[in-house]
Amino acid sequence: MINIILCGGSGTRLWPLSRIMLPKQFVRLFDGSSLFQKTVLRNAELCSHAMIVSNRDQYFLAVDQLDQINSHKNQFLLEPVGRNTAPAIALACMAVDENDLVFVTTSDHLVKNQAAYEAAVLDAKSLAEKGHLVTFGIKPTYPETGFGYIESKGHDVLSFKEKPDVNTAQAYIEQGNYYWNSGMFCFQAGVFLDELKTYAPEIYQSCLSAIPNDLSSNELNIDMQAMQEIPDDSIDYAVMEKSQKVKVVPCDMGWSDLGSFDALFDEVKSEQDNAVISVQGNPPEPICIDSTNNLMVTRDRQIALVDVDDLLIVDTSDAILISKKGSSQKVKNVVAEIKKLQPELAEVHRLAHRPWGTYEVLINTEGYKVKRIVVKPGSKLSLQKHFHRNEHWIVVSGTATVTVDNETSLVRPNESTYIKMGQLHRLENQGKIDLVMIEVQVGEYTGEDDIVRVEDVYQRL
Missing domain, CATH: 3.90.550.10 (Spore Coat Polysaccharide Biosynthesis Protein SpsA; Chain A)
Structure with a gap:
């Protein structure tokens, strides 16, 4: 079968x-x-x-x-x-x-x-x-x-x-x-x-x-x-x-079918009546003072509750949802509004998974964005360029193979490189350990859709 x-x-x-x-x-x-x-x-x-x-x-x-x-x-x-x-x-x-x-x-x-x-x-x-x-x-x-x-x-x-x-x-x-x-x-x-x-x-x-x-x-x-x-x-x-x-x-x-946070609460609730889910992190134990029957979902933040009951609290790095228990089916209405106001919040987390590894947005403000990028061994990003931003890459661990236009070089820990707006470039990890680096984007527009892929092993052209 x-x-x-x-x-x-x-x-x-x-x-x-x-x-x-x-x-x-x-x-x-x-x-x-x-x-x-x-x-x-x-x-x-x-x-x-x-x-x-x-x-x-x-x-x-x-x-x-x-x-x-x-x-x-x-x-x-x-x-x-x-x-x-x-x-x-x-x-x-x-x-x-x-x-x-x-x-x-x-x-x-x-x-x-x-x-x-x-x-x-x-x-x-x-x-x-x-x-x-x-x-x-x-x-x-x-x-x-x-x-x-x-x-x-x-x-x-x-x-x-x-x-x-x-x-x-x-x-x-x-x-x-x-x-x-x-x-x-x-x-x-x-x-x-x-x-x-x-x-x-x-x-x-x-x-x-x-x-x-x-x-x-x-x-x-x-x-x-x-x-x-x-x-x-x-x-x-x-x-x-x-x-x-x-x-x-x-x-x-x-x-x-875990079709709502209410259904999720029913599966993870404890004898103490409060339920905690840790997602890709190790958050401290929540502080609950005279608070029962609550669901708390977080990655790494301290949560404290005082005199509240029957709440659903979902904390991610870029959004927080707070709902009464029994009302979580209305989250679909929230998503409909999010798609109008900030569509990227409905599509991707700050910690985003890609075929080559992950990136996490650390700072995103007017004029610049800071990311932590992890590239898996043997993986490489697409050959690409941007029209609205310059990029600074600082290697934290591992060794980066960097191609800029027709030149390829190795960038090691505590070294950096600079990608000018419009330059064709690629990042690759030819080593055997994760490549970890910090990327600083500077420009009038730093949206994820400012990318032109010329060559991509993952067929995302």
Whole structure:
């Protein structure tokens, strides 16, 4: 069985922790591990390998995190733009043998009961081997209005329900045969494609035109124009709600989609009623005076609370979110405003991950910007130039190979170099340890979009 991992999505309901260039599936929320890593490890013993469907911009994040858990039996299908779950799953199924069993999972869900999870997967596998399209129904624990529901009788699906209001959701729970729609599926690739061809022929044909001819590569790149011509639709609307071959496996596996900070609080709350999450740092213990039932997320700052309860406090280096518990679904409204006022805050953190390493913005003010740049061994930035800024590079550790126009030189610790506005330049780490340097940008405009790439090994031209 092949694990198809859907790795798209921007996770904006967890802003400012999750952003477009570092969505929630890659954020290290639990014991230094990401949800993506947990997904891969959870399915490693159940499946022969993984087919990871990812946005090209997030490909390097996935590769880095796979290396960290020593997971190397994976294939990537890289989409230039997203077209929802039906096309993503169809393209992945077209890249494998039609008789292969596939187990479709998202990359950003949490499962706490591994034994119940494995039992449900084996149940689904036996149904899929008989030619069924199998979905997983999660036993509801409260009247959630943000999920779709599945009405069932045993393994038979009676109906799919749209996201209900609170009273309807409560009625579903009381009836006892309604389950949350988990977004996980199991079926034979060919069976799914036949049903897609029947119920959504336009998606089927456009995916067939987009899939590469050579399927042997570990990186299957979908052409931009071909991808844009694929209709946008979910697997539920396109196939599952129409097919007569659908079965459901009801299960109770300690599942959460972590779709809000309220859901995150429920997973990490402690006996002291306050919950703390440290993200890529080691912050001091928070001071809580007569304060309970609060979630605090921070990287390295001291947090102190006095006489406050039921708050969600999310502190990143460039944004702070404060919300009442129970209101965190409204974060999507905040993101909509952020995109209008400061779009970069919705896209990238001050600590930004790139294929070659990371950069962190230390100071960003009118006329200049200061960054800490870390380049991984054997990696290099694009050959590029800027029209609105000059750059000063100071090496802190490691050795930088610097190309400016037609000249290449080595810059060692405590040495510096200067890049004039308009000069073609490249930074490279040919050593065996991280290259750490400070970059000072000076100019009238220091935005990240002031860059012209002439040559790039990561195909970002």
